[in-house]
Amino acid sequence: MLEVTELLKMYRARGPGGAPFAAVDRVSFCIRAGETLGLVGESGCGKSTLSRCLMRLVEPTGGQVMFDGVDVRALSARALRAFRRRMQIVHQDPYSSLDPLMRIDRVLAAPLRYVLGLDACATEKRMVALLEEVGLNASHRLAYPHELSGGQRQRVAIARALSLNPEFIIADEPTSALDVSIQAQVLNLLLRLQRDHGLAMLFISHDISLVAHMSDRIAVMQSGRFVESAAAAEIVEQAQHPYTRTLLAARPHRPKRDATA
Amino acid sequence: MSRSSPALAVEDLSVDIRGVTVLDHVSLAVSPGEALGLVGESGCGKSMTALAIMGLLPRGARVGGGSVRLLGQDLVGASEDALCKIRGGAVGMIFQEPGACLDPVMRIGRQIGESLRLHRGLTGAKQDAELRKLLVEVGLTDTERVTRAYPHELSGGMQQRAMIAMALAGEPVVLIADEPTTALDARIASQILDLLDTLRRERGLALLLISHDLAVIGGRCDRVMVMYAGRVVEVAPAAQVFADARHPYTAALIAASPGVAGVASKTLLRDIPGQLPAPGSTYEGCAFAERCALARPACTRRTPLWSALESGRGARCLQYEDGW
Numbered sequence: 359m360l361e362v363t364e365l366l367k368m369y370r371a372r373g374p375g376g377a378p379f380a381a382v383d384r385v386s387f388c389i390r391a392g393e394t395l396g397l398v399g400e401s402g403c404g405k406s407t408l409s410r411c412l413m414r415l416v417e418p419t420g421g422q423v424m425f426d427g428v429d430v431r432a433l434s435a436r437a438l439r440a441f442r443r444r445m446q447i448v449h450q451d452p453y454s455s456l457d458p459l460m461r462i463d464r465v466l467a468a469p470l471r472y473v474l475g476l477d478a479c480a481t482e483k484r485m486v487a488l489l490e491e492v493g494l495n496a497s498h499r500l501a502y503p504h505e506l507s508g509g510q511r512q513r514v515a516i517a518r519a520l521s522l523n524p525e526f527i528i529a530d531e532p533t534s535a536l537d538v539s540i541q542a543q544v545l546n547l548l549l550r551l552q553r554d555h556g557l558a559m560l561f562i563s564h565d566i567s568l569v570a571h572m573s574d575r576i577a578v579m580q581s582g583r584f585v586e587s588a589a590a591a592e593i594v595e596q597a598q599h600p601y602t603r604t605l606l607a608a609r610p611h612r613p614k615r616d617a618t619a
Numbered sequence: 620m621s622r623s624s625p626a627l628a629v630e631d632l633s634v635d636i637r638g639v640t641v642l643d644h645v646s647l648a649v650s651p652g653e654a655l656g657l658v659g660e661s662g663c664g665k666s667m668t669a670l671a672i673m674g675l676l677p678r679g680a681r682v683g684g685g686s687v688r689l690l691g692q693d694l695v696g697a698s699e700d701a702l703c704k705i706r707g708g709a710v711g712m713i714f715q716e717p718g719a720c721l722d723p724v725m726r727i728g729r730q731i732g733e734s735l736r737l738h739r740g741l742t743g744a745k746q747d748a749e750l751r752k753l754l755v756e757v758g759l760t761d762t763e764r765v766t767r768a769y770p771h772e773l774s775g776g777m778q779q780r781a782m783i784a785m786a787l788a789g790e791p792v793v794l795i796a797d798e799p800t801t802a803l804d805a806r807i808a809s810q811i812l813d814l815l816d817t818l819r820r821e822r823g824l825a826l827l828l829i830s831h832d833l834a835v836i837g838g839r840c841d842r843v844m845v846m847y848a849g850r851v852v853e854v855a856p857a858a859q860v861f862a863d864a865r866h867p868y869t870a871a872l873i874a875a876s877p878g879v880a881g882v883a884s885k886t887l888l889r890d891i892p893g894q895l896p897a898p899g900s901t902y903e904g905c906a907f908a909e910r911c912a913l914a915r916p917a918c919t920r921r922t923p924l925w926s927a928l929e930s931g932r933g934a935r936c937l938q939y940e941d942g943w
Contacts, residue, residue: 542875
């Protein structure tokens, strides 16, 4: 579905004469339909820049991005717009990714009407179906973002991403603003949607336990490079790279059980 | 468990905001050198508990009853002057967003120095020496650079270390850490929790560690206290709670965490359906009943009382009462 070869994004350090550096440094990977690649790394390692390069929200400096046989980097501005509906992003913070002044029905109706060209009646029907699919109901379309909880907002963001029937979803830290109890609901929703629609997914997080739970394969990213990539279980059980082992060691540990208990 | 007199003891503390109860008879005690974990989801009252202890309740909120004792001295009704001395003095506090708590236009050295002057009257060379000692203690060993740095020149983890140094500047007996690692990467979070662990052991601090994630703090506490809808629903030794939670909410929180051993990847997690009841909403019986897998008809009729269980444990659930 998605095949990325030697993807490169250079930036120049701030200030005059700043040295150029690679935020994404010749990264290659592929993701098949129905498959999830987990991308784990710490703040600043380049994981969000990488995801933006895939959709050309940031222009890559070099390398190739092939999506279902289409060379994404060669697309004209017009073709790119049409192409982007097949790839959607769910961002980290549902508080800032939804316009606070836009009621949910406007958020969801816009892509349905203007991109898919549905009429008012079909838009309404599809909108309700989308809300129900993400575990909300028809009444939520009349709410403003501030009237919803963090989990509900993230569901709206997921419904918006689904509205154009994408084949590929990028989930960039989709639960890091949420409580554990609500996080589980949102993760389950993503797993169900992937199963039902055969979505390919790039799941990004700094939390290796989370990535391990959500992914078929994992790529570990440090300073713009993949230092290790393998099947999820293999990474967790027999990590090769020392950096991966540090990440695994930082997972929360449980107290040893009292012998007396 | 040794029962030394607690550094901080909260008893039957109730808080309401314009007539709506947000804390309902909350009691807790932390002894010197002990770490108590306070766990629950957003809106359950854990931060409100911390603010009430410090006398920092938001406008419109008031203490409806109960007491907060710091080394025996009651803080409820204490004068603002007295509270000012205690905040940053005997009670240190660190929060989720170190970047938002530090003054962006003041160098780190001056910010910590101010605490040293205010709470311990240290100035000049004595202040500098103590400042350096504190920075080294929290792991900021490049003291020259950190002292002169502005907050934005430090990483999130270093900012949180600077916050901890500032909290330590007043030689606290109690340290309240409210979601201290939520904004940090997992590896940095683990280092900050290690630091807090070392500090409370070496300095004999009474540590109140607040988080929405039991998995993150469970391994760093002696006891955990779980709150739901403004009430304490379970208290247990941390070493027992993961394998043997007594309140269904605690058990559900544990099961909802990914990365629990034995859960295959890409399988559905055991999520907790629904959400916390809104403050002020009216319900009969147990606040958790409508999300609870074990709920029976009695649960929506009778409000559960606190049941003391063995070895200092306790839970607020009808299954431990007669006639369930």
